[in-house]
Amino acid sequence: xxxxxxxxxxxxxxxxxxxxxxxxxAVIVLVAVGNGSSAAVQSRIEALxxxxxxxxPGFSFGRGSGGTQASFTQFTTKDVTALExxxxxxxxxxxxxxxxxxSVTATFGSASYTPSQFVGTTPSYEEARKSPVEAGSxxxxxxxxxxxxxxxxxxxVVENLFGSQNPLGQTIKLNGIGFTVEGVxxxxxxxxxxxxxxxxIAPMTTTQDLITGVTGGLSQIIVEANSSHDVxxxxxxxxxxxxxxxxxxxTANFRVLNQASLLQTTASTNHVFTVLLAAVAAISLLVxxxxxxxxxxxxxxxxTREIGIRKALGARRGDILGQFxxxxxxxxxxxxxxxxxxxxxxxxxxxxxxxxxxxxxxVLLALGVGVAVGLFFGIYPANRAAALxxxxxxxxx
Amino acid sequence: MSAPRRRAxxxxxxxxxxxxxxxxxxxxxRGVDLRVERGDFxxxxxASGSGKSTLMNLIGCLDIPTEGRYLLEGxxxxxxxxxxxxxxxxxxxxxxxxxxxxxxxxxALRNVELPLIYARMPKAERRRRAEEALEAVGVADxxxxxxxxxxxxxxxxxxxxxAIVTAPAIVLADEPTGNLDSASTAEVMQIFxxxxxAGRTIVxxxxxxxxxxxxxxxxxxxxxxxxxxxxxTAVLTA
Numbered sequence: 001x002x003x004x005x006x007x008x009x010x011x012x013x014x015x016x017x018x019x020x021x022x023x024x025x026a027v028i029v030l031v032a033v034g035n036g037s038s039a040a041v042q043s044r045i046e047a048l049x050x051x052x053x054x055x056x057p058g059f060s061f062g063r064g065s066g067g068t069q070a071s072f073t074q075f076t077t078k079d080v081t082a083l084e085x086x087x088x089x090x091x092x093x094x095x096x097x098x099x100x101x102x103s104v105t106a107t108f109g110s111a112s113y114t115p116s117q118f119v120g121t122t123p124s125y126e127e128a129r130k131s132p133v134e135a136g137s138x139x140x141x142x143x144x145x146x147x148x149x150x151x152x153x154x155x156x157v158v159e160n161l162f163g164s165q166n167p168l169g170q171t172i173k174l175n176g177i178g179f180t181v182e183g184v185x186x187x188x189x190x191x192x193x194x195x196x197x198x199x200x201i202a203p204m205t206t207t208q209d210l211i212t213g214v215t216g217g218l219s220q221i222i223v224e225a226n227s228s229h230d231v232x233x234x235x236x237x238x239x240x241x242x243x244x245x246x247x248x249x250x251t252a253n254f255r256v257l258n259q260a261s262l263l264q265t266t267a268s269t270n271h272v273f274t275v276l277l278a279a280v281a282a283i284s285l286l287v288x289x290x291x292x293x294x295x296x297x298x299x300x301x302x303x304t305r306e307i308g309i310r311k312a313l314g315a316r317r318g319d320i321l322g323q324f325x326x327x328x329x330x331x332x333x334x335x336x337x338x339x340x341x342x343x344x345x346x347x348x349x350x351x352x353x354x355x356x357x358x359x360x361x362x363v364l365l366a367l368g369v370g371v372a373v374g375l376f377f378g379i380y381p382a383n384r385a386a387a388l389x390x391x392x393x394x395x396x397x
Numbered sequence: 398m399s400a401p402r403r404r405a406x407x408x409x410x411x412x413x414x415x416x417x418x419x420x421x422x423x424x425x426x427r428g429v430d431l432r433v434e435r436g437d438f439x440x441x442x443x444a445s446g447s448g449k450s451t452l453m454n455l456i457g458c459l460d461i462p463t464e465g466r467y468l469l470e471g472x473x474x475x476x477x478x479x480x481x482x483x484x485x486x487x488x489x490x491x492x493x494x495x496x497x498x499x500x501x502x503x504x505a506l507r508n509v510e511l512p513l514i515y516a517r518m519p520k521a522e523r524r525r526r527a528e529e530a531l532e533a534v535g536v537a538d539x540x541x542x543x544x545x546x547x548x549x550x551x552x553x554x555x556x557x558x559x560a561i562v563t564a565p566a567i568v569l570a571d572e573p574t575g576n577l578d579s580a581s582t583a584e585v586m587q588i589f590x591x592x593x594x595a596g597r598t599i600v601x602x603x604x605x606x607x608x609x610x611x612x613x614x615x616x617x618x619x620x621x622x623x624x625x626x627x628x629x630t631a632v633l634t635a
């Protein structure tokens with residue numbers, strides 16, 4: 001009976017359904033976009049390692065004899081040794097010193113390229129920064145102790161210097177000094193700010209010998225915690241160890257970057273973003289629901305006489321209520337199912353550079369709310385129909 | 398009056414109906430007594446404003462009297478609530494309206510099935526009974542047509558089928574030929590006569606003497622009161 005009512009006025013039913021369809025599809029797609037973007041940001045941050053803390057030298061302002069003056073600090077291998085003390089820092093798994101070379105030009109044959117990152121480090125960098133090699137090997141402890149002239153290259157550097165040639169075992173020149181290519185890193189892509197494959201990694205000892213010199217100190221120290229749960233403990237331990245030697249007037253002269261807390265911050269930002277998108281979509285669902293109510297009111301008025309006939313034939317209040325409520329719910333179920341389909345299809349495409357990630361809960365929620373909206377907005381018109389007095393309804397022209 | 402031996406199908410006792418209240422109160426019926434025996438065929442005649450529509454609404458259980466009693470097959474329906482009235486309309490009354498009042502865009506068969514749907518009858522049985530009813534009024538071949546594909550006469554016959562499908566206590570016809578041409582009028586009235594001869598009780602409201610002539614008994618109503626009530630000796634069937 002209700003199906004007939006819906007089919008009786010196809011165009012109108014279709015347009016009414018469209019309101020719900022758009023609402024449901026919007027909820028699914030927008031929540032998926034919000035999730036997709038937070039997933040993308042999370043994976044970028046996770047690529048940096050979630051259980052690591054990065055410590056960078058900084059400066060603090062202290063009161064000196066000539067008024068306020070900035071004091072700088074430098075990290076050395078002594079600090080690395082101090083941090084590796086298991087007794088003072090039980091939560092620290094590994095400590096990786098990093099020196100950065102700037103404007104190091106690499107040449108191979110006639111090709112010349114200046115990578116954006118030049119890193120001198122120790123073997124633990126591979127694990128701490130999650131930078132495994134695709135081919136060959138990462139720099140080894142032996143390379144480190146022997147001050148070996150070896151490098152590991154990122155994909156972008158390989159492409160620029162070697163094209164399609166196999167770089168392994170080849171010798172490239174860095175600022176004119178020959179280095180043997182020992183390994184190639186697994187490509188990571190961009191982290192949103194820079195190309196993570198545009199990198200050259202060499203042993204720290206060699207880098208200090210030949211590229212940066214020993215006086216500059218370490219660019220950063222990467223502290224890896226035993227697990228992602230121990231990151232905060234590891235951070236506290238590292239801070240306690242370094243503060244006595246690197247502070248002025250009790251203020252630490254260094255900065256500590258905790259990936260986990262960064263991840264938390266972005267996650268909560270993204271959550272707000274997703275909720276906002278969902279709220280916008282929910283409003284369109286509400287508008288769709290009002291559309292259902294509008295059409296149902298028109299339908300009830302239009303079919304007043306039919307309601308009168310049905311009542312004369314013995315339809316009870318509940319029969320009429322059920323009929324019109326079913327019609328409203330059918331409209332919203334059809335609309336909702338089409339909306340789910342549209343939302344799923346829409347989520348297959350990249351939207352403003354974000355690959356949407358469909359959440360099951362958003363699909364169920366959108367469909368559920370869509371149907372509930374139809375039910376809620378159907379109640380008033382259906383009730384109005386059911387309450388009509390048969391004599392007046394029969395007389396209605 | 399007719400023979401009092403049998404239990405009357407329909408008894409109205411001093412029934413009044415007042416619309417509105419106070420100064421604007423209008424008394425549409427001012428104490429109507431009417432008794433309709435089972436198997437009777439009665440025509441109610443009257444000018445517009447005489448109260449015959451009000452009487453029709455009361456008999457059809459679409460409305461309840463202000464005062465007085467209305468017994469339908471021995472049940473006092475004058476004090477029933479909305480839900481119970483719907484039940485009585487469904488089981489005991491078969492309506493035939495002037496403007497046919499079939500549900501649009503719905504097949505004849507489905508229209509006839511409708512009262513049985515509200516009676517919660519199983520599908521197979523209601524289908525069978527609806528087909529029988531359509532057969533009885535001679536439009537079985539139009540079962541799957543929608544009202545807009547039927548002529549006025551055919552539509553009214555479908556409406557009659559719908560009225561008799563529940564085997565009601567009375568068939569209540571309100572100006573059943575008002576929208577029909579003379580040929581269709583004759584057809585429809587012959588169906589009523591046939592149904593009556595088969596034992597169906599019929600109450601028909603009309604203002605056409607030609608149509609009233611088919612009834613066994615003619616009641617005139619004027620100013621909310623029964624004016625005359627004549628039993629006819631010979632029943633016209635031609």
